Amino acid sequence: xxxxxxxxxxxxxxxxxxxxxxxxxxxxxxxxxxxxxxxxxxxxxxxxxxxxxxxxxxxxxxxxxxxxxxxxxxxxxxxxxxxxxxxxxxx
Numbered sequence: 318x319x320x321x322x323x324x325x326x327x328x329x330x331x332x333x334x335x336x337x338x339x340x341x342x343x344x345x346x347x348x349x350x351x352x353x354x355x356x357x358x359x360x361x362x363x364x365x366x367x368x369x370x371x372x373x374x375x376x377x378x379x380x381x382x383x384x385x386x387x388x389x390x391x392x393x394x395x396x397x398x399x400x401x402x403x404x405x406x407x408x
Contacts, residue, residue, distance in 0.1 A: 340388070
């Protein structure tokens with residue numbers, strides 16, 4: 318425990334935080350799968366409305382995907398940007 322530096326601690330916590338941020342990808346995956354299943358069921362019930370159903374489903378999936386993308390951006394910032402590294406090492 319004596320060999321842990323401030324830089325090492327910050328990098329370790331950033332890595333753990335990046336892993337936790339990537340958990341945000343689970344929700345969009347489940348949501349998009351559910352939306353695709355419901356869209357397929359709706360087209361099966363009413364094939365004439367296929368265009369409207371598909372466009373609405375794709376817009377909904379694009380909105381759902383933003384959560385996963387935000388988590389990915391946060392993970393990249395924590396892994397490679399290390400915003401806290403410069404701030405705490407000056408202390």
